[in-house]
Amino acid sequence: MSQSPPELPGMIETADDGDRPSITDVNGTVARFEMAYSPDKPERFAFGPPLSQRIGSLLYMSFALILAGAVLLAYNGSSNSRLFTWIVEGDRHRPFGSIPLTIIVFCSALATVVRASLRGVIVTGDGVEARYLLPMGVPRIRKWNWAQIDRLVIADDDVMLELWNGTYEHLPKVRDGKKLADLLERIGGARGRTITRLGAKRAA
DSSP, rough: OOOOEEEEEEEOSSGGGGOOOOOOHHHSSOOOOSSOOOOOOOOOOEEEEOOGGTTTHHHHHHHHHHHHHHHHHHSOTTTSHHHHHIIIIITTTHHHSSHHHHHHHHHHHHHHHHHTTTEEEESSSEEEEEEEEEEGGOOOEEEEEGGEEEEEEEEEEEEEEEEETSEEOOOOTTTHHHHHHHHHHHHHTTTTEEEEESSSSSOO
């Protein structure tokens, strides 16, 4: 006499896949799947250009602000002042007024400040990015990952990269040059890059 197989507790028998109950029907809740791992953002260290490369643009911006202040004071000050006579009344006989001229000068100075700040070096966990400013104000960006860098040649606040193909790249001057050099020495050493220190020996 054949015996039917015993029923397993907790199992739901269905005739076909079309009538199979969903997981939400069985449990009465919505199934949710979440990623258990969220990668952290890589560290990023930015070094801007030194003051010597920004002084010209800062002086130009100072001139633009003084000009804007003088025009604003003339149009809102006393009509008996020399500034009012020279700027406001003088605009009546000029082909180009002081207000549009001030706007043009200020926008030009702002663009000069922004352009000057494009220089610098950015260091991340993936590599090094150098930002140069070519003649005529054309920006240039060079990037190298750590696998492309064989050696770092460091002299106080000056850094040069020796690349895998035997070429050298001199990093631009930055405001905190010694801090950049120390940072590159630490990260490069941790990644097995050769470090060459020029100049005075550092204390152990």
